[in-house]
Amino acid sequence: MDDVTSLAFLTSVLAAAIPAATAILYACLGELLCERAGILNLGVEGMMLMGALGGFAVTVWTDRAWLGALAALGIGAAFGALHAVLTVPIGANQVVSGLALTLFGAGLSAFLGRDLVGRAAPDSFGRLHVPLLGDLPELGPILFRQNALVYLSYALVPALWFFVYRTRPGLHLRALGENPGTADALGLPVAALRVAYVVAGGALAGLGGAVISLATNPGWTENVTAGRGYIAVALVIFAGWNPLRAAFGAYLFGAVEAGQFRLQGAGVPISSFFLNMLPYLFTVAALVLASRPAARRRIGAPAALGQAYVREERA
Amino acid sequence: MASAIPSPRLERRAAPSAVASAVVPFVAVALALVAGGIVLWAAGEPPVAVYRAMLDGAVGSRDGVAETLVKTIPLLLAGLGVAVAFRMRLWNIGAEGQLYLGAVAASGTALYVLPDAPAAVLIPAMILAGMAGGAVWAAVPALLRARLQVNEIITSLMLNYVAILFAEYLVHGPWRDPVGFGFPGTPRFPDAAELPQWGTTRVHLGLAFGLAAAGILWLVLGRTRWGYEIAVAGTNARAARYAGLPTARNILLVMALSGALAGLAGMSEVAGIGHQLQRSFSPGYGYTAIIVAWVGRLHPGGVALVAFLLAGLLVGGDALQMELGLPAAVAPMLQGAILFFLLGGEALARYRVTWRRPTPIPGGPAPVVEPG
Numbered sequence: 209m210d211d212v213t214s215l216a217f218l219t220s221v222l223a224a225a226i227p228a229a230t231a232i233l234y235a236c237l238g239e240l241l242c243e244r245a246g247i248l249n250l251g252v253e254g255m256m257l258m259g260a261l262g263g264f265a266v267t268v269w270t271d272r273a274w275l276g277a278l279a280a281l282g283i284g285a286a287f288g289a290l291h292a293v294l295t296v297p298i299g300a301n302q303v304v305s306g307l308a309l310t311l312f313g314a315g316l317s318a319f320l321g322r323d324l325v326g327r328a329a330p331d332s333f334g335r336l337h338v339p340l341l342g343d344l345p346e347l348g349p350i351l352f353r354q355n356a357l358v359y360l361s362y363a364l365v366p367a368l369w370f371f372v373y374r375t376r377p378g379l380h381l382r383a384l385g386e387n388p389g390t391a392d393a394l395g396l397p398v399a400a401l402r403v404a405y406v407v408a409g410g411a412l413a414g415l416g417g418a419v420i421s422l423a424t425n426p427g428w429t430e431n432v433t434a435g436r437g438y439i440a441v442a443l444v445i446f447a448g449w450n451p452l453r454a455a456f457g458a459y460l461f462g463a464v465e466a467g468q469f470r471l472q473g474a475g476v477p478i479s480s481f482f483l484n485m486l487p488y489l490f491t492v493a494a495l496v497l498a499s500r501p502a503a504r505r506r507i508g509a510p511a512a513l514g515q516a517y518v519r520e521e522r523a
Numbered sequence: 524m525a526s527a528i529p530s531p532r533l534e535r536r537a538a539p540s541a542v543a544s545a546v547v548p549f550v551a552v553a554l555a556l557v558a559g560g561i562v563l564w565a566a567g568e569p570p571v572a573v574y575r576a577m578l579d580g581a582v583g584s585r586d587g588v589a590e591t592l593v594k595t596i597p598l599l600l601a602g603l604g605v606a607v608a609f610r611m612r613l614w615n616i617g618a619e620g621q622l623y624l625g626a627v628a629a630s631g632t633a634l635y636v637l638p639d640a641p642a643a644v645l646i647p648a649m650i651l652a653g654m655a656g657g658a659v660w661a662a663v664p665a666l667l668r669a670r671l672q673v674n675e676i677i678t679s680l681m682l683n684y685v686a687i688l689f690a691e692y693l694v695h696g697p698w699r700d701p702v703g704f705g706f707p708g709t710p711r712f713p714d715a716a717e718l719p720q721w722g723t724t725r726v727h728l729g730l731a732f733g734l735a736a737a738g739i740l741w742l743v744l745g746r747t748r749w750g751y752e753i754a755v756a757g758t759n760a761r762a763a764r765y766a767g768l769p770t771a772r773n774i775l776l777v778m779a780l781s782g783a784l785a786g787l788a789g790m791s792e793v794a795g796i797g798h799q800l801q802r803s804f805s806p807g808y809g810y811t812a813i814i815v816a817w818v819g820r821l822h823p824g825g826v827a828l829v830a831f832l833l834a835g836l837l838v839g840g841d842a843l844q845m846e847l848g849l850p851a852a853v854a855p856m857l858q859g860a861i862l863f864f865l866l867g868g869e870a871l872a873r874y875r876v877t878w879r880r881p882t883p884i885p886g887g888p889a890p891v892v893e894p895g
Contacts, residue, residue, distance in 0.1 A: 250676065254859075290863070300866040303614050303676070304817055308866060311810065312859025318852030320566060430852070435684055442677040481692035488681040492667075499673040518535070 215346070217474070221467045222350045229462025230358050231256070231419035231433075235440035236447070236454045237368055238284075238412025244372065244449055245405035246385035246512045249291050250306025252413045253437025254313020259284040259414025260421035261317040264428045265324060273331040273422045277357065280418035281411045287313060288410015292403040299516035310437065318430040329426035333357050355423045357415070361455075368451040381405065385510030388517040398517055413437065439491050446494040448503070449510065457494065464490045534875050543872035548818060551868050552832075555860035562856070573843060573853070580842020581835035587842075589724035593796065594834035597622065597788040597808040599733035602815030602826045603740055604657075604784030610744065610821050611757040611777045617664060617679030618785040619809025620686030621657035625786025626793045627690050628656030630709055630800040633716035634698070642715040649716060649790055650732075657786020658779040660686060665778030669771040675778075683809065694802050708801040718795040729791030733830075736784060737823040744823070753777060785809060806837070807855070814858050818865055833858060 235252050242249045259280035267276030291309050294300040333355035342352040372378040383391040384401055392398045420436075421428055439461065447454035468483040476483075497503065560570035581591050601618045608615035629649040636652075637645050663682060667673035693709070700710040718728040744750035756763040756773055763770060788808065797804050815833055819825030840854030 294863065294866055294870070298867055298870040300870040304862065305866050307616065307813055308859050308862035310859075311814065311855055312863060315852045315854070315856030315859055316562065319562070319850050319856050322850045322852075430850075435680070438677060438680050442674075442681070445674060445677070479692055479696060481688045481695070485685045485688050488684040491681050492678050495673050495677055496667060496671060499667075499671050 217470065219346050219349055221463060221470050223353070224466035224470070225459060225462035226350065226354055227358055227419070227424045227462075228465045229458040230361050231416045231424065232436050232440050232443065232461060233361050233365070233455060233458035234357075234416035234419060235413045235437055236416075236443045236458055237364060237451060238288075238409035238416070239441055239444045240409075240447070240449055240451060240454055241368070241381070241405045241412070242288075242409035243444055243513055244381050244385045244510055245402045246388060246510055246515065246517070247292070247295055247402055247406050248302045248306065248514045249288070249295075249309070249406060249409060250303060250438075250441060251287065251291050251309025251313065252306075252440050253433055253435065254310035254317075255284045255287045255410050255413035256313075256417035256420075256433045256437045256440075257317040257431070258287050258313045259417030260432055261321045261324070261417075261428055262414070263418030264329065264421040264426075265321070267329060267331055267422060268324065268327060271330045273329075273333050274356075276331075276422050277333075277415060277418050280414040280422075282414070284414015284417070285407045285411040288407045288413070289403070291410070292406035295516065296399050296402045296406070299518060302514050302516075314431060321428050321430070324428045325430070327427065329422070332426035333423040357419050357423050365451050365455045372451060382510070385512055388512050392517070392519060402517075413440070416440070435488070439487065442491045442495055445509070446491075446498045448498065460494075461487060461490065536873050536875055538873075540872055540875070544869075547868035547872055548820075548865060551818075551864035552861055554864045555857055558860050558864075559853070559857045563853070568847075568849065573847065573849065576843055576846050577836070577839025577853075579839075580846070581839040586724075587838060589721075589726050591831065591835045591838045592726045592730060593724075594837050595831045596727070596729040596733050596795070597792055597805065598811055598815050598834050599827055599830035600729070600736060600788035600791065601785045601809050601812035602819065602830050603733075603736050603823060604781040604788075605812045605816035606819065606821040606823070606826050607740065607744070607753075607784070608777055608781040609757075609816055611753045611773065612760070613665075613668070613774060613777055613781070614676045615661060615664070615679050615778060615781050616676060616813055617661060617682050617782070617809070618788075618812045619805065619807065620679070620683035621660045621782040621785035622789035622792075622805055622809045623683075623686040623690045624660040624789070625653035625657040625783075626789030626800055626804065627686075627693060628786065629653035629790035630698070630712070630793050633712040633794070634709055638713055640715060642717075645713070645715045646718065646794070649794055650787065653786045653790025654783035655786070657782040657784070657789065659782070661778045661782025661785070662775065665775045668778075669774040687803075690800065691802050694800055698800065700799070706801070708797075709799045711799050712794070716794055717798055718791065720795070725796060727791070727795030729788075729795045732787060732791055734827070736787070737827045741823040749773075785812070788812075806851075811837070811855070811858060814862050818861060 235256055239249060239252055262283035263276035263280035266279035267273050287309060291305055294305045295302045335353050335355055338352040342348045372381060380391065380396055384398060388398050417433060420432055443454060443457040443461065446457045465487050468486050472480050472483055556574065563570040563573050580587055582588050601622055605615060605618050629652050632649045632652040633645060637648055640648065660682060664675040664678040667678055668675040694707045698709045700708055720727045744753065752768050752773060755766065756768060756770060792804060793800055811833055815826055815829045819829040836854045836857060840851035843849040843853055844851045
């Protein structure tokens with residue numbers, strides 16, 4: 209039995225936490241853009257599943273994992289577009305449309321992937337040891353011996369933070385979700401921008417799915433995401449719609465997930481069924497914390513989140 | 524630039540057109556079947572043969588119809604539960620977990636609390652236990668929402684995973700049948716715990732529970748003050764607050780009722796079909812119930828009709844698996860597609876297409892293009 213209090217154990221948990229978190233992180237960043245624009249998309253799970261399947265299928269056909277990742281971006285974007293069309297120009301109920309997207313994506317991916325279950329991946333994103341940084345004690349194995357999609361996410365998080373809080377288009381994005389009427393009055397194409405952000409969010413969710421099927425567990429099985437899409441939605445709230453906090457939340461979540469497997473491996477005498485509950489219970493706890501009045505005042509949700517914008521109905 | 528050709532324009536109606544509202548669900552189902560057919564065809568499966576096999580499996584024989592009725596029961600009960608919550612705009616998507624907890628509570632009652640009781644005592648006790656189990660599980664997100672404004676969508680969904688893992692723990696661990704031949708499940712219930720079945724079919728008394736629940740809900744929602752309060756809170760939360768309606772209390776009551784109905788669905792599955800608690804006894808009934816509720820227009824009668832239709836889809840999907848070796852996932856795929864087309868259609872029913880000739884005013888502003 210490993211010593212679960214040793215530094216080596218902690219390092220191995222954190223090194224496994226980062227890739228486990230990256231799938232959720234991409235999906236979370238995508239949902240963050242979408243919600244900042246005022247559109248709630250509960251279809252993340254379905255878009256991740258389609259991205260995971262599409263990415264894996266393209267990799268099987270082309271023998272190239274990076275083509276699979278690109279395909280996952282495209283497929284996620286296409287499914288995001290479905291939600292965007294229903295909720296922005298048509299103004300359908302965002303909650304139900306998102307749920308429909310999840311059910312549709314889960315069913316479609318299970319059907320289309322029927323011949324890919326159990327297929328070995330011809331190519332995947334393996335670990336890349338970053339020279340020098342990868343040799344740092346503790347930090348090296350945790351942060352710099354990961355796959356390429358993890359490194360891409362390291363760049364994406366600060367880039368999105370800068371975009372949202374420090375650029376003019378980022379300001380416009382926040383206006384879309386806070387007060388689309390004002391954004392409209394400023395001359396912004398509200399509907400077109402909202403569609404674009406929902407599509408971009410879908411692309412990132414698709415890529416998040418591909419992290420699972422092309423990097424962390426290369427391959428395809430039905431429902432391989434196991435609720436991670438919904439966890440990503442919850443983390444957006446936990447993160448207060450801030451990309452940096454989203455990364456923090458995702459890594460915390462990854463640590464819970466990885467720690468649960470390591471604890472089982474270490475022979476901790478708690479039933480694995482209870483350890484498996486931890487990520488879900490952790491999500492509920494995180495939401496409760498994020499919903500405290502003090503936290504709520506500080507990080508408030510986009511005011512127009514979930515509301516269709518129709519110009520004639522402006523209050 | 525200004526052409527004389529009339530251009531179509533979407534105009535918003537004050538209320539959805541009555542004709543469109545009635546026609547939209549049928550059009551949605553038809554379009555979903557067409558879209559699903561295209562997917563099937565693209566995947567190299569003959570759509571007509573697939574649909575025929577599904578229809579045959581679902582309603583083509585006495586056994587098929589009976590099996591469709593069997594699957595109608597959990598969809599009807601859980602669908603009614605989801606519909607009650609959605610009426611108040613409480614997005615309870617935890618019906619699956621509530622169903623599991625109801626089944627767990629009912630199983631515990633039959634196996635460990637009242638194992639020697641006669642049916643006249645045991646079955647009502649299991650009904651109460653099942654409803655209480657579901658209600659308690661739904662009360663968690665309800666309390667968090669009512670007291671702390673925690674989003675109930677995510678919490679109710681996360682608790683699904685917890686409930687399913689808890690049931691798995693029980694059937695693999697303390698409740699496991701010692702002579703179960705490696706199949707994770709509890710021992711078989713005492714005979715008194717079995718719901719009576721109709722003739723030689725598997726259709727059981729749960730169908731009566733479902734129909735009774737639909738009737739009672741129709742009365743409560745449509746004919747009582749409380750039903751009216753829920754409708755007001757659902758359509759206009761601000762008006763409900765100004766009218767002094769007890770919002771927090773109604774959130775709790777509605778969610779508990781919603782969970783109790785899902786719990787009753789779980790109870791009737793284990794008492795009517797499984798006669799033991801097995802792992803993954805529900806193929807996602809709680810999720811399908813969301814579609815049942817929405818496509819049924821959150822109306823008890825509509826829910827009953829749609830529960831039967833979607834049960835047929837599930838049975839048809841199973842038939843596909845057996846006869847053509849296709850994954851049963853064709854059924855959820857079609858369900859998702861139906862929901863999509865219904866949503867699009869519902870929203871479009873609020874618009875009317877008018878043809879108008881653009882009449883540009885010389886020197887005036889260009890015609891405003893509406894965003895949607």
